[in-house]
Amino acid sequence: MKKHIIFVRGMNCDNCVKKISDKLNDRNLDYEVKLEEGSVVVTGDNDDIRAARNAILEAGYEVL
Numbered sequence: 290m291k292k293h294i295i296f297v298r299g300m301n302c303d304n305c306v307k308k309i310s311d312k313l314n315d316r317n318l319d320y321e322v323k324l325e326e327g328s329v330v331v332t333g334d335n336d337d338i339r340a341a342r343n344a345i346l347e348a349g350y351e352v353l
Contacts, residue, residue, distance in 0.1 A: 290319075293338045295329045298351040305350070312344035 306322045313320050319332040331341040
């Protein structure tokens, strides 16, 4: 499995982390949200990475 870093614009508080985490949990993804870095590290294949990007967008944040 590979790790992929997704940078997220607008994620700047614990509430943001919760909104994103809720969407990622709905998809049963292996991830770590790094608030200080403004990123989400996803472990998985290309489908997992695509699902994570879509989940972050659905949560209302911009993926860089």
